[in-house]
Amino acid sequence: MPNIRIPTPLRTYTNGDTEITVQGTTVGEALHDLTNQHVELRQHLYNEDGKLRAFVNIFLDGDDVRHLNGENTAINAESNLRIVPSVAGGLIYKHNINMSKTK
Amino acid sequence: MSIEVNPLPAEDVQLTNDEIIRYSRHLIMPEVTLSGQRKLKNAKVLCVGTGGLGSPVALYLAAAGVGNIGMVDYDIVEANNLQRQIIHGTSTIGKLKVESAKDRLLDINPHINITVHNNLFTSQNALELADPYDLIIDGTDNFPTRYLVNDVCVLQNKPNVYGSIFRFEGQVSVFWAEHGPCYRCLFPEPPPPGLVPSCAEGGVLGILPGTIGTMQATEAIKLIVGIGEPLIGKLLLYDALAMSVDTVRLKKSPDCVICSSQPTITELIDYEQFCGMPLHDQTDEEGAGDEWDITVSQLNDKFNAGDKIRLIDVREDFEWDIVHLPQAELIPMGDLPGRLSEFNTTDEHVIMCRTGGRSAQMLQLLVSAGITKVKNLKGGIRAWATEIDTELPIY
Numbered sequence: 451m452p453n454i455r456i457p458t459p460l461r462t463y464t465n466g467d468t469e470i471t472v473q474g475t476t477v478g479e480a481l482h483d484l485t486n487q488h489v490e491l492r493q494h495l496y497n498e499d500g501k502l503r504a505f506v507n508i509f510l511d512g513d514d515v516r517h518l519n520g521e522n523t524a525i526n527a528e529s530n531l532r533i534v535p536s537v538a539g540g541l542i543y544k545h546n547i548n549m550s551k552t553k
Numbered sequence: 554m555s556i557e558v559n560p561l562p563a564e565d566v567q568l569t570n571d572e573i574i575r576y577s578r579h580l581i582m583p584e585v586t587l588s589g590q591r592k593l594k595n596a597k598v599l600c601v602g603t604g605g606l607g608s609p610v611a612l613y614l615a616a617a618g619v620g621n622i623g624m625v626d627y628d629i630v631e632a633n634n635l636q637r638q639i640i641h642g643t644s645t646i647g648k649l650k651v652e653s654a655k656d657r658l659l660d661i662n663p664h665i666n667i668t669v670h671n672n673l674f675t676s677q678n679a680l681e682l683a684d685p686y687d688l689i690i691d692g693t694d695n696f697p698t699r700y701l702v703n704d705v706c707v708l709q710n711k712p713n714v715y716g717s718i719f720r721f722e723g724q725v726s727v728f729w730a731e732h733g734p735c736y737r738c739l740f741p742e743p744p745p746p747g748l749v750p751s752c753a754e755g756g757v758l759g760i761l762p763g764t765i766g767t768m769q770a771t772e773a774i775k776l777i778v779g780i781g782e783p784l785i786g787k788l789l790l791y792d793a794l795a796m797s798v799d800t801v802r803l804k805k806s807p808d809c810v811i812c813s814s815q816p817t818i819t820e821l822i823d824y825e826q827f828c829g830m831p832l833h834d835q836t837d838e839e840g841a842g843d844e845w846d847i848t849v850s851q852l853n854d855k856f857n858a859g860d861k862i863r864l865i866d867v868r869e870d871f872e873w874d875i876v877h878l879p880q881a882e883l884i885p886m887g888d889l890p891g892r893l894s895e896f897n898t899t900d901e902h903v904i905m906c907r908t909g910g911r912s913a914q915m916l917q918l919l920v921s922a923g924i925t926k927v928k929n930l931k932g933g934i935r936a937w938a939t940e941i942d943t944e945l946p947i948y
Contacts, residue, residue: 514802514804532799536740
């Protein structure tokens with residue numbers, strides 16, 4: 451079964467698990483299975499339109515899937531996927547909470 | 554493939570007898586020799602940031618004999634920096650970071666030139682600041698400055714020795730558009746504010762920037778001397794807990810907005826606007842907007858007046874153990890969505906965390922669930938410990 455390595459910032463949403471075994475024959479199917487197993491991950495990987503977020507990098511056996519066939523890239527039972535997050539460092543960000551959305 | 558950052562032979566740069574003694578362990582290595590040491594002496598490196606990453610980078614570059622080191626930072630040394638920012642010390646708390654760093658570097662090596670820039674690195678000054686340097690070290694702590702450093706390096710055709718850290722994991726690469734991808738090829742857009750926690754919220758193992766910064770310094774020295782395989786087109790991923798090092802391959806993006814053949818960015822932009830977040834943290838206070846915030850003094854007045862308020866602390870239990878308010882009850886933010894039934898729509902609630910950011914997110918959740926009699930404690934328990942009860946510890 452293919453597996454996906456989860457980076458530290460996203461482990462909050464996988465109960466601390468670092469590697470998740472997934473089902474699927476493409477990168478997209480594997481990611482959908484991942485977000486079905488851990489629903490909270492979905493908003494971190496996909497935008498409102500269901501597209502992979504631009505800052506989410508998916509590597510298949512060391513290669514960026516953007517330079518392969520994207521989410522349609524074929525995978526097999528031995529495939530190792532990893533999510534490489536965009537990480538800045540130590541600055542505390544102000545949370546721009548848009549409360550108008552909740553009104 | 555070895556790539557030299559500084560193609561000048563540097564033969565007119567001489568080492569003194571004192572320098573020959575100091576660098577003798579370099580000089581006897583066939584990969585470095587006198588020629589490599591001259592290149593190091595001739596090199597001009599700018600460290601953007603003198604914090605967790607910038608500390609080991611600058612310390613090792615200075616010790617290695619990099620002849621001209623520039624440092625940009627606007628901050629002052631604080632006690633909570635010293636767990637990882639090893640260029641500074643207890644005796645320099647309260648000093649400008651660049652001055653503290655300069656003193657330490659010249660103590661290590663008086664034969665080098667240190668130039669300090671006590672400024673924010675901004676679109677207004679970045680090109681001029683970076684212009685004299687051969688190589689830029691990205692030791693910053695925020696997305697706007699990372700994109701700025703990248704764009705400066707692309708526009709000035711300089712290598713960007715990149716490192717970033719989070720908790721137990723780090724990334725290292727050399728972005729150099731002339732020879733490979735740039736930072737934007739890998740990360741075309743920053744994450745929206747609040748989606749990725751920062752180290753200040755998520756914490757960082759103090760030694761992690763030491764490891765990552767030392768790798769950055771290694772890459773810089775390799776580029777300057779012109780030896781080895783630089784991390785161009787590769788991203789090194791380090792996991793301190795697993796003690797694993799993996800490398801993934803990066804490619805130049807044909808659609809890159811700045812380093813492709815058809816760039817749409819040809820000059821520096823407004824990076825705070827691009828990232829939707831500031832270049833710097835001038836305050837620890839976060840909030841949900843005036844309408845939804847309550848200040849610590851307003852809350853204190855309400856408690857003193859005997860108002861019935863349910864104060865919910867959404868931090869983690871290990872943070873609660875460090876310090877908490879006696880009036881508060883703990884519901885960690887991860888548990889809150891499953892405990893909404895414990896909230897009564899007629900009660901008055903105040904949500905708090907460390908600085909007011911996480912509580913603002915939880916306030917949004919509560920309001921969405923119809924619990925509208927709720928306020929966010931602006932500045933969190935840090936503001937309470939600063940303004941109301943100064944006996945409390947601040948973390």
